[in-house]
Amino acid sequence: xxxxxxxxxxxxxxxxxxxxxxxxxxxxxxxxxxxxxxxxxxxxxxxxxxxxxxxxxxxxxxxxxxxxxxxxxxxxxxxxxxxxxxxxxxxxxxxxxxxxxxxxxxxxxxxxxxxxxxxxxxxxxxxxxxxxxxxxxxxxxxxxxxxxxx
Amino acid sequence: xxxxxxxxxxxxxxxxxxxxxxxxxxxxxxxxxxxxxxxxxxxxxxxxxxxxxxxxxxxxxxxxxxxxxxxxxxxxxxxxxxxxxxxxxxxxxxxxxxxxxxxxxxxxxxxxxxxxxxxxxxxxxxxxxxxxxxxxxxxxxxxxxxxxxxxxxxxxxxxxxxxxxxxxxxxxxxxxxxxxxxxxxxxxxxxxxxxxxxxxxxxxxxxxxxxxxxxxxxxxxxxxxxxxxxxxxxxxxxxxxxxxxxxxxxxxxxxxxxxxxxxxxxxxxxxxxxxxxxxxxxxxxxxxxxxxxxxxxxxxxxxxxxxxxxxxxxxxxxxxxxxxxxxxxxxxxxxxxxxxxxxxxxxxxxxxxxxxxxxxxxxxxxxxxxxxxxxxxxxxxxxxxxxxxxxxxxxxxxxxxxxxxxxxxxxxxxxxxxxxxxxxxxxxxxxxxxxxxxxxxxxxxxxxxxxxxxxxxxxxxxxxxxxxxxxxxxxxxxxxxxxxxxxxxxxxxxxxxx
Numbered sequence: 001x002x003x004x005x006x007x008x009x010x011x012x013x014x015x016x017x018x019x020x021x022x023x024x025x026x027x028x029x030x031x032x033x034x035x036x037x038x039x040x041x042x043x044x045x046x047x048x049x050x051x052x053x054x055x056x057x058x059x060x061x062x063x064x065x066x067x068x069x070x071x072x073x074x075x076x077x078x079x080x081x082x083x084x085x086x087x088x089x090x091x092x093x094x095x096x097x098x099x100x101x102x103x104x105x106x107x108x109x110x111x112x113x114x115x116x117x118x119x120x121x122x123x124x125x126x127x128x129x130x131x132x133x134x135x136x137x138x139x140x141x142x143x144x145x146x147x148x149x150x
Numbered sequence: 151x152x153x154x155x156x157x158x159x160x161x162x163x164x165x166x167x168x169x170x171x172x173x174x175x176x177x178x179x180x181x182x183x184x185x186x187x188x189x190x191x192x193x194x195x196x197x198x199x200x201x202x203x204x205x206x207x208x209x210x211x212x213x214x215x216x217x218x219x220x221x222x223x224x225x226x227x228x229x230x231x232x233x234x235x236x237x238x239x240x241x242x243x244x245x246x247x248x249x250x251x252x253x254x255x256x257x258x259x260x261x262x263x264x265x266x267x268x269x270x271x272x273x274x275x276x277x278x279x280x281x282x283x284x285x286x287x288x289x290x291x292x293x294x295x296x297x298x299x300x301x302x303x304x305x306x307x308x309x310x311x312x313x314x315x316x317x318x319x320x321x322x323x324x325x326x327x328x329x330x331x332x333x334x335x336x337x338x339x340x341x342x343x344x345x346x347x348x349x350x351x352x353x354x355x356x357x358x359x360x361x362x363x364x365x366x367x368x369x370x371x372x373x374x375x376x377x378x379x380x381x382x383x384x385x386x387x388x389x390x391x392x393x394x395x396x397x398x399x400x401x402x403x404x405x406x407x408x409x410x411x412x413x414x415x416x417x418x419x420x421x422x423x424x425x426x427x428x429x430x431x432x433x434x435x436x437x438x439x440x441x442x443x444x445x446x447x448x449x450x451x452x453x454x455x456x457x458x459x460x461x462x463x464x465x466x467x468x469x470x471x472x473x474x475x476x477x478x479x480x481x482x483x484x485x486x487x488x489x490x491x492x493x494x495x496x497x498x499x500x501x502x503x504x505x506x507x508x509x510x511x512x513x514x515x516x517x518x519x520x521x522x523x524x525x526x527x528x529x530x531x532x533x534x535x536x537x538x539x540x541x542x543x544x545x546x547x548x549x550x551x552x553x554x555x556x557x558x559x560x561x562x563x564x565x566x567x568x569x570x571x572x573x574x575x576x577x578x579x580x581x582x583x584x585x586x587x588x589x590x591x592x593x594x595x596x597x598x599x600x601x602x603x604x605x606x607x608x609x610x611x612x613x614x615x616x617x618x619x620x621x622x623x624x625x626x627x628x629x630x631x632x633x634x635x636x637x638x639x640x641x642x643x644x645x646x647x648x
Binding site for chain 2: 006007009010013014017021024025028029032033034035036037038040041042045046048049052053055056059065066068069071072075076079080081082083084086087088090091099102103106107109110111112113117118121122125129133137139140141
């Protein structure tokens with residue numbers, strides 16, 4: 001019976017990363033204590049992480065802990081996905097397309113979302129960033145990308 | 151006398167118009183982000199780092215430091231006026247500060263905070279100047295074993311002071327160390343954990359991790375309880391404290407400064423612990439302890455002096471040993487490396503203008519803060535009222551463009567989004583991101599020192615306890631771990647959560 005789901009799931013994550021680190025590091029050459037190879041430190045850390053993970057899981061069955069609480073999937077997706085999208089399309093579509101999309105999609109995560117203010121904000125931020133970052137600081141991004149004939 | 155010469159050199163550097171300008175920009179931005187709800191100093195500094203790469207290193211570091219202590223200051227303003235601590239270190243200020251504001255004494259509370267912070271900042275500046283050189287000289291004798299143990303102590307301290315579960319803080323540290331190893335191994339040239347992805351050969355940038363975990367992660371968390379944020383602003387009246395207020399302020403400011411400075415020097419602490427300790431001590435020793443929680447000016451003056459003193463003395467381990475003690479100074483270590491400065495005891499000898507310039511600039515920064523906060527209080531108040539839904543899309547835009555500009559690759563943008571997800575998931579599981587970021591930056595350094603120490607000792611791990619300084623540092627780390635087991639301390643530690 002799991003009494004602390006926080007401990008249980010984080011324990012699983014630690015074990016996953018610990019085991020992966022040790023498994024992947026096997027290809028790198030261990031070396032010796034006096035002449036540490038590239039696998040030496042990651043293997044120690046991986047093993048340590050597995051130990052911590054096991055303790056955490058054991059503890060999850062014995063100690064009561066706070067529940068994980070509801071995941072805000074809407075916020076998570078509407079904040080991270082548009083950032084990802086921005087990265088994917090910014091070179092092709094240009095800042096004038098990628099940036100307003102980022103603003104509009106992420107703004108929709110708020111319960112106070114309003115189209116009008118969001119569009120004004122998107123326009124203002126796009127002009128500001130185009131002037132300051134692209135023209136001013138010379139970041140090599142197009143305002144209008146090759147997809148739209150820029 | 152030597153100290154005077156050093157301070158004079160610092161004065162020459164810090165008082166140059168360019169550096170004064172960046173110091174001003176730093177504290178101004180810092181105050182603004184301290185005031186703005188839901189935007190912390192770690193995310194802001196990560197966001198602004200790319201912009202500082204074009205500046206000379208001294209100006210860049212002066213500005214970044216200004217953002218840090220400026221944000222402490224702005225955080226207290228919101229604590230007093232709207233009961234919203236902009237900063238973890240100003241949580242205690244809400245207790246009495248907001249009560250004072252409610253009873254129409256907001257002005258006196260703000261003045262207590264300003265005077266306390268300025269005094270503490272001045273004292274801390276001299277402490278850094280006094281303690282820096284001897285510490286750096288001692289650290290010059292450090293070998294790889296000592297540096298490794300020092301880093302262990304730093305990480306343990308960050309674990310001890312993290313909020314929530316000790317076990318998870320340790321887990322995050324180890325995970326952070328592992329993540330820091332991604333990329334090319336400097337000794338063998340082996341590509342580690344890159345999975346054939348070319349962009350990972352240099353490793354993941356610390357700015358990317360910080361922006362993702364702190365910037366994006368914070369936004370998602372803030373959006374969770376968006377409606378809970380209701381802002382009630384008390385009118386700012388009676389800007390000047392009474393004669394009685396002044397009398398009651400003196401002793402708490404002195405005590406707060408002493409406690410904050412001492413605790414700030416400890417690796418891993420920064421300013422949060424100092425503020426809490428100063429408040430609880432004041433509550434015990436004050437003549438007016440009955441008034442605490444109902445608007446005692448001592449309850450504002452003491453923690454405000456302590457958090458400012460701590461914010462500044464936490465630069466001592468950073469500047470003299472090159473060991474970051476909190477996420478913000480970890481970012482500054484990263485910034486120094488990008489500017490081609492290897493943080494550590496040699497900075498003082500090789501870059502005296504940078505070292506002393508930064509120290510003296512802190513005093514200027516504190517002066518600016520007093521000057522800024524008083525006349526501009528109306529503007530800060532209006533800033534507090536900016537609804538969050540207008541803020542965060544802008545923050546996302548600056549994060550996305552900023553992280554892209556690091557290496558002009560969209561790859562960092564993807565990784566930032568990924569770390570946003572990771573940061574949010576971990577915070578849901580009760581794992582703090584701060585120790586992870588610290589470990590992430592220290593990871594490669596720690597491996598290097600471990601390698602060198604073991605090379606010198608021909609593989610004998612006993613070297614860490616055979617060398618006296620290394621042994622002392624490790625013993626301190628063990629001691630720090632044990633303090634968590636002391637009931638009163640762990641209660642305070644848990645209490646930080648609320």
